[in-house]
Amino acid sequence: MTISAEHTRIAALGAAERRVLLELVRRGPQSRVRLAERVGMSRASLTRISRVLLDAGLVLEGEPESPGARGRPAEVLRPRPGAAVFLGVKYTAEHVYLVLTDLCGSLIAETSTPLPSRDFDEALEIGIAAGDGLLGDLDNPSAVGIAVAGDVVVEGGESILRRSGFLGWDGVPLARRVAEHTSAPVTVFNDVNALAGAQHWFGGPRHSPLVVLGVGAGIGSGIVLDDELHVGAHGLAGRVGHSRIGAVLGAQGRPCANGHLDCVHSFATVPAIEEGAGVAPGEYAEAVRRAVLGEPGARAAFERAAFAVGIAVADAVNAVDPDAVAVTGEGVHCLDLAPEVFRQGLADGLEGRTADSVRIERPLFHFDLYARAAAVMAMRELLAEH
Amino acid sequence: MTISAEHTRIAALGAAERRVLLELVRRGPQSRVRLAERVGMSRASLTRISRVLLDAGLVLEGEPESPGARGRPAEVLRPRPGAAVFLGVKYTAEHVYLVLTDLCGSLIAETSTPLPSRDFDEALEIGIAAGDGLLGDLDNPSAVGIAVAGDVVVEGGESILRRSGFLGWDGVPLARRVAEHTSAPVTVFNDVNALAGAQHWFGGPRHSPLVVLGVGAGIGSGIVLDDELHVGAHGLAGRVGHSRIGAVLGAQGRPCANGHLDCVHSFATVPAIEEGAGVAPGEYAEAVRRAVLGEPGARAAFERAAFAVGIAVADAVNAVDPDAVAVTGEGVHCLDLAPEVFRQGLADGLEGRTADSVRIERPLFHFDLYARAAAVMAMRELLAEH
DNA sequence: TGACTATTGTTCAGGGGATGAACGAACTCG
DNA sequence: CGAGTTCGTTCATCCCCTGAACAATAGTCA
Numbered sequence: 001m002t003i004s005a006e007h008t009r010i011a012a013l014g015a016a017e018r019r020v021l022l023e024l025v026r027r028g029p030q031s032r033v034r035l036a037e038r039v040g041m042s043r044a045s046l047t048r049i050s051r052v053l054l055d056a057g058l059v060l061e062g063e064p065e066s067p068g069a070r071g072r073p074a075e076v077l078r079p080r081p082g083a084a085v086f087l088g089v090k091y092t093a094e095h096v097y098l099v100l101t102d103l104c105g106s107l108i109a110e111t112s113t114p115l116p117s118r119d120f121d122e123a124l125e126i127g128i129a130a131g132d133g134l135l136g137d138l139d140n141p142s143a144v145g146i147a148v149a150g151d152v153v154v155e156g157g158e159s160i161l162r163r164s165g166f167l168g169w170d171g172v173p174l175a176r177r178v179a180e181h182t183s184a185p186v187t188v189f190n191d192v193n194a195l196a197g198a199q200h201w202f203g204g205p206r207h208s209p210l211v212v213l214g215v216g217a218g219i220g221s222g223i224v225l226d227d228e229l230h231v232g233a234h235g236l237a238g239r240v241g242h243s244r245i246g247a248v249l250g251a252q253g254r255p256c257a258n259g260h261l262d263c264v265h266s267f268a269t270v271p272a273i274e275e276g277a278g279v280a281p282g283e284y285a286e287a288v289r290r291a292v293l294g295e296p297g298a299r300a301a302f303e304r305a306a307f308a309v310g311i312a313v314a315d316a317v318n319a320v321d322p323d324a325v326a327v328t329g330e331g332v333h334c335l336d337l338a339p340e341v342f343r344q345g346l347a348d349g350l351e352g353r354t355a356d357s358v359r360i361e362r363p364l365f366h367f368d369l370y371a372r373a374a375a376v377m378a379m380r381e382l383l384a385e386h
Numbered sequence: 387m388t389i390s391a392e393h394t395r396i397a398a399l400g401a402a403e404r405r406v407l408l409e410l411v412r413r414g415p416q417s418r419v420r421l422a423e424r425v426g427m428s429r430a431s432l433t434r435i436s437r438v439l440l441d442a443g444l445v446l447e448g449e450p451e452s453p454g455a456r457g458r459p460a461e462v463l464r465p466r467p468g469a470a471v472f473l474g475v476k477y478t479a480e481h482v483y484l485v486l487t488d489l490c491g492s493l494i495a496e497t498s499t500p501l502p503s504r505d506f507d508e509a510l511e512i513g514i515a516a517g518d519g520l521l522g523d524l525d526n527p528s529a530v531g532i533a534v535a536g537d538v539v540v541e542g543g544e545s546i547l548r549r550s551g552f553l554g555w556d557g558v559p560l561a562r563r564v565a566e567h568t569s570a571p572v573t574v575f576n577d578v579n580a581l582a583g584a585q586h587w588f589g590g591p592r593h594s595p596l597v598v599l600g601v602g603a604g605i606g607s608g609i610v611l612d613d614e615l616h617v618g619a620h621g622l623a624g625r626v627g628h629s630r631i632g633a634v635l636g637a638q639g640r641p642c643a644n645g646h647l648d649c650v651h652s653f654a655t656v657p658a659i660e661e662g663a664g665v666a667p668g669e670y671a672e673a674v675r676r677a678v679l680g681e682p683g684a685r686a687a688f689e690r691a692a693f694a695v696g697i698a699v700a701d702a703v704n705a706v707d708p709d710a711v712a713v714t715g716e717g718v719h720c721l722d723l724a725p726e727v728f729r730q731g732l733a734d735g736l737e738g739r740t741a742d743s744v745r746i747e748r749p750l751f752h753f754d755l756y757a758r759a760a761a762v763m764a765m766r767e768l769l770a771e772h
Numbered sequence: 773t774g775a776c777t778a779t780t781g782t783t784c785a786g787g788g789g790a791t792g793a794a795c796g797a798a799c800t801c802g
Numbered sequence: 803c804g805a806g807t808t809c810g811t812t813c814a815t816c817c818c819c820t821g822a823a824c825a826a827t828a829g830t831c832a
């Protein structure tokens with residue numbers, strides 16, 4: 001049995017089967033009766049559905065777990081680890097990160113490769129070669145997800161990547177170009193949108209609505225509504241980076257591309273912090289070091305960033321009223337360096353509610369997080385009911 | 387056949403029947419085949435469903451419309467005008483407005499009554515008396531919707547009205563108190579949320595996602611996502627009034643309740659415009675008159691408001707990426723007095739898109755708009771699938 | 773005028789899928 | 803070992819939707 005046909009096998013599932021499989025993926029191994037309760041179906045239906053999933057090789061029957069309980073022990077169903085393999089890719093201006101995950105979102109393998117230039121064709125070639133290497137003797141993954149900063153819009157029925165600023169790509173048919181090298185479905189996502197979708201599925205207890213704020217070279221957000229990622233009418237939702245927020249702690253910020261001195265970009269991005277801390281571009285780690293050591297200029301830069309992020313979170317909470325907000329990204333240190341200032345900004349921006357009432361989550365940030373999120377989004381796309 | 391049992395008859399409908407009725411309500415009279423296409427069902431199903439709706443007295447069979455077309459003429463189905471009557475109520479600090487609408491959202495009757503004080507019990511009594519008067523010999527409407535500025539939250543399983551600033555009400559069980567006087571279901575809505583829901587259904591072509599910005603004594607927004615009103619995890623979504631937006635046209639604004647000099651409230655509300663134009667509180671009409679005559683101070687106040695509204699719209703577009711934005715409210719004149727400044731603020735705040743790409747709608751504002759919106763929301767609540 | 777085409781609405785047999793009830797299976801407890 | 807409990811399966815049933823065939827009603831064209 002080759003693994004390459006898994007995406008067609010999953011695609012052939014009915015709506016009820018998908019819901020059960022999805023429940024297993026999200027909440028882990030469970031007995032049939034618990035599944036029936038959670039999904040809202042009868043035990044009879046679940047018997048039929050689990051048989052389909054078992055026959056398709058998507059699910060395994062685990063050993064009975066009997067924790068000393070009375071009655072017949074439950075036979076837990078679990079996703080079969082090798083039933084599907086998802087390839088997640090994240091492009092930054094300097095590297096391409098790739099991960100392989102299974103149906104449970106667990107990491108199977110990972111790699112990263114530096115990009116010698118920002119040339120699209122070259123970067124594409126390097127990414128495809130790295131993907132082939134990571135896949136090894138697997139001919140095809142079940143689905144491919146690619147995360148990249150920028151706007152993923154649909155033009156002429158095709159997914160086009162636009163305004164990918166840090167890479168300098170604008171108007172490239174990334175999804176199609178990658179799809180020419182594999183029989184698996186390929187989907188491209190805005191990186192912070194992908195983070196939001198992954199956090200919603202695998203970031204602990206499930207929150208909906210959920211807002212995820214990503215702080216890095218830029219700043220953006222992803223919104224999960226009604227348990228689905230909200231990308232907007234044109235795929236442009238979550239662009240909070242240029243919101244004006246006024247002076248922060250009495251100071252103006254770094255001019256952004258639009259000439260603003262007081263938008264989120266002016267304070268809270270990695271380049272803005274670097275400039276505020278007085279270090280050279282690319283020396284963000286040095287800025288963090290100086291702030292930890294107590295150097296006043298560096299501390300002030302991180303405090304302004306923390307306050308700005310607080311206001312950005314407050315704006316999102318005011319507008320969407322989410323169940324939780326997750327803040328992450330490679331530039332998120334300001335929340336740890338100046339937590340009280342972040343809280344101050346949050347309280348200052350909230351309308352009619354206290355900072356205590358906002359549930360803030362802090363997913364640990366690694367650089368492969370975006371790639372894993374892309375893999376999870378590819379899985380979501382495949383498992384979603386269409 | 388008494389009309390009072392209509393809400394139970396509608397509540398007893400199945401999901402498919404609701405969808406068909408909803409389609410008729412939203413898009414007007416249609417033939418069965420067109421309905422089947424639009425709802426995505428077979429003609430056979432539609433025959434069965436339409437029979438149920440006809441038997442329930444909810445729809446009528448109109449005369450065949452034959453516009454010279456070939457084939458058997460279609461028998462159009464239409465909602466029966468008297469099949470249901472919805473009572474919509476809007477409380478402001480000075481008046482209570484009431485309207486009666488039918489299944490198509492058409493106005494049947496309306497009235498308004500001044501409130502001598504802001505005392506909750508007195509206002510309640512006046513509203514109920516006015517509602518009884520408007521209903522006349524109808525003993526009960528099919529559903530009641532009440533729109534009011536403030537937060538409609540659920541506490542202890544009950545709908546509670548909080549922070550209704552201009553009325554001074556906080557923590558009142560408005561829905562329960564009104565429900566004690568009628569057998570119809572009563573629902574309370576934030577006023578701008580209600581506007582959003584009504585605009586989505588009866589505001590011309592249907593847009594989703596849709597953002598509605600209401601500019602009046604305060605400023606707020608309502609968001610329609612996936613054809614449903616989004617109220618957030620705690621019923622607090624759409625609070626954009628305290629978003630910081632920085633200095634506007636080089637000027638600071640009126641201090642808001644939180645001490646901000648640069649939030650939307652500082653510039654774009656009726657009181658802020660009054661203060662900026664140098665007229666006495668409550669003399670908004672005079673401010674409009676002076677601006678029309680070209681008085682510089684008044685014009686500047688409306689220009690700042692227009693710019694601020696432009697930024698507020700831009701923030702909403704950036705975050706949600708809606709299909710359209712509707713701007714309305716009793717303080718919306720700034721958009722007509724300074725359209726180019728509004729456009730300037732919009733362009734200034736947008737991230738990665740032009741002002742031309744944003745579809746702006748301008749529903750005509752009458753003071754009974756909120757009450758009609760409340761009636762529509764009551765209908766939505768009754769027709770929604772549960 | 774009469775055959776022909778086009779479109780609408782209804783009927784009817786059939787099927788897919790969900791379900792409640794009954795039952796067998798597997799385990800604990802006393 | 804029997805009683806009690808919980809889990810999974812089977813089966814008859816039901817609900818609802820659908821495709822196909824058919825009747826009804828119009829315009830079109832020779």
